[in-house]
Amino acid sequence: MTVKITTPLTSEKARTLKAGDTVEITGVIYTSRDAAHKRFIEALDRGEKLPADFKDAVIYFAGPSPAKPGQPIGSVGPTTSYRMDPYSPRMIREAGLTGMIGKGRRSAEVVEAMKECGAVYFGAIGGCAALLAKCVKKAEVIAYDDLGAEALRRLEVEDLPVTVVIDSEGNDLYRLGREQYLESLK
Amino acid sequence: MREISARQITETVRRLCMEACYYLPDDVKKRIEECRREEPFPIACGILDKIIENYRIAGENSVPICQDTGMACVFLEIGQDVHINGDIEEAVNAGVASGYKDGYLRKSVVSDPIERVNSGDNTPAMIYYELVPGDRLTITVAPKGFxxxxxxxxxxxxxxxxxxxxxxxxxxxxxxxxxxxxxxxxxxxxxxxxxxxxxxxxxxxxxxxxxxxxxxxxxxxxxxxxxxxxxxxxxxxxxxxxxxxxxxxxxxxxxxxxxxxxxxxxxxxxxxxxxxxxx
Incomplete structure (x- = not known):
């Protein structure tokens, strides 16, 4: 069964999602990756305001390819999330982030912050960037334009297909899915 | 001695960058579809179906299959009897720069590994030269995601x-x-x-x-x-x-x-x- 959610994503709503759930996200989400995250943390260190309000927000770890004329965005699939592990706990605790979309494993520190604050980690299918781009209705750079593909973007998405990989209780589909498959062979 | 112009190399590399990023090779598609048929686990079948749908969409619309259009790895097999008119490295990099710009491919290269400022045109390419017998030049472009x-x-x-x-x-x-x-x-x-x-x-x-x-x-x-x-x-x-x-x-x-x-x-x-x- 597919759960449909509309952003903003409150921690109450995030806590109802379970590892393995397929979810379609509609509403505003943000794309940012390595370089923008570094700047978020530098801004937090200086006590400055972040360039967007991430309270109850979802960040998609992605750097799109350039949009062709007439298209809102180029291809836009997830990038590997562990590179954001040094930054995500503070984005969750201090900026109020409740959702992350990416691919690949997360650190124990990230999962700890997710459990503490009620956040969820979604996986989008890595390499399915042309398909995922079809869900993006509007995209604009809202900060760090100098970073090119790595700039902070505000996206309006419709039914973006993702899977809950790690839920707010720390259940991990990478472990559970593999166990279930190996069990099915017995 | 056969002459090949630097301009011809630039034009070929430019086109290969775009085509490689839009159209998945037939042998890869065939293998993915074969694995889909043999896959026993339902979640995995669903993912493989999406992957197949994705490369079809990319091919039909000439858009990148993946947003990470990679570093351009360029393999040159240069026949011993070929003479290249012009600078071969410049020719390859010019092809990469124009292919990534005109093909709406992502520029994913930073000029320095520590300073990390984007080079703006996805150069330099990672170029490998090999001398082989004959008078042909074989160019392979393999955009490599990280x-x-x-x-x-x-x-x-x-x-x-x-x-x-x-x-x-x-x-x-x-x-x-x-x-x-x-x-x-x-x-x-x-x-x-x-x-x-x-x-x-x-x-x-x-x-x-x-x-x-x-x-x-x-x-x-x-x-x-x-x-x-x-x-x-x-x-x-x-x-x-x-x-x-x-x-x-x-x-x-x-x-x-x-x-x-x-x-x-x-x-x-x-x-x-x-x-x-x-x-």
Whole structure:
């Protein structure tokens, strides 16, 4: 069964999602990756305001390819999330982030912050960037334009297909899915 | 002596960059579709269906299959009887710059690994030159994404580690990579040579069509055995469980030193892009 959610994503709503759930996200989400995250943390260190309000927000770890004329965005699939592990706990605790979309494993520190604050980690299918781009209705750079593909973007998405990989209780589909498959062979 | 102009090289590289990023090679598509038919786990089947739908959309609309259009790895096999009019390195980089700009491909290169400022045009390309007999120039462009590149490893094994050591290392690389490199993956393995040659053999192994085996029957069998073992880990497509973690293990091997057994494993995701043209 597919759960449909509309952003903003409150921690109450995030806590109802379970590892393995397929979810379609509609509403505003943000794309940012390595370089923008570094700047978020530098801004937090200086006590400055972040360039967007991430309270109850979802960040998609992605750097799109350039949009062709007439298209809102180029291809836009997830990038590997562990590179954001040094930054995500503070984005969750201090900026109020409740959702992350990416691919690949997360650190124990990230999962700890997710459990503490009620956040969820979604996986989008890595390499399915042309398909995922079809869900993006509007995209604009809202900060760090100098970073090119790595700039902070505000996206309006419709039914973006993702899977809950790690839920707010720390259940991990990478472990559970593999166990279930190996069990099915017995 | 046959003349090839730098401009012709630039034009070819430009076109190959775009085509490689939009159109997945037929052998890769065939292998993904074969694995889909053999996949027993429902979640994994769903993911493979999306992957197939994705490369169809990309091909029909001439848009990048994956947003990470990679670093441009360019392999040049230059016939000994070819004379190139102009600077070959400049010619290749000019082709990459215009292909990435005009093809709406992502510029993913930083000019310095520590300062990390984007070079703006996806140059420099990673260029490999090889002299071969004849009067032709073969150009292969292989845009290499870094989600999978980051999960690649190299180890200098001891001769005493032998074949079991090689197998254990390949399995360790697969296990370490897990869901990170966007499985299903292709594993390019280089065995022997020196530290650098092993890595290059592994990278070149990723260019070999997936329906071809190592010509040496011992290594061909090793490819099959490793594929079976890697897929038995159960990691599956995207790491959500299933059989199809790896589409193919391609091994290249060569002579090495009495003291060493270098093994390199270069990983590519299912978006295994490369395109070749002969001038």
């Amino acid at each position: 989600g999978s590149e980051n999960m690649s490893q190299l180890k200098m094994l001891k001769p005493a580690d032998g074949i079991e050591g090689v197998k254990d290392f390949v399995l360790k690389v697969a296990e370490d990579a897990g869901p990170n490199p966007c499985p299903p993956i292709i594993m390019g393995v280089g065995i022997g040579g020196t530290f650098d040659k092993a890595a290059l053999m592994a990278k070149k192994a990723l260019l070999r069509p997936l329906d071809e085996k190592n010509p040496d029957s011992f290594y061909a069998q090793l490819e099959d055995e490793l594929l079976e073992k890697v897929n038995a880990l159960g990691i599956g497509p995207q790491g959500f469980g299933g059989r199809t973690f790896c589409l193919k293990v391609n091994i290249n091997h060569m002579a090495t030193h009495i003291a060493g057994l270098p093994v390199a494993v270069n990983i590519n995701c299912h978006v295994a892009r490369h395109k070749t043209e002969v001038l």
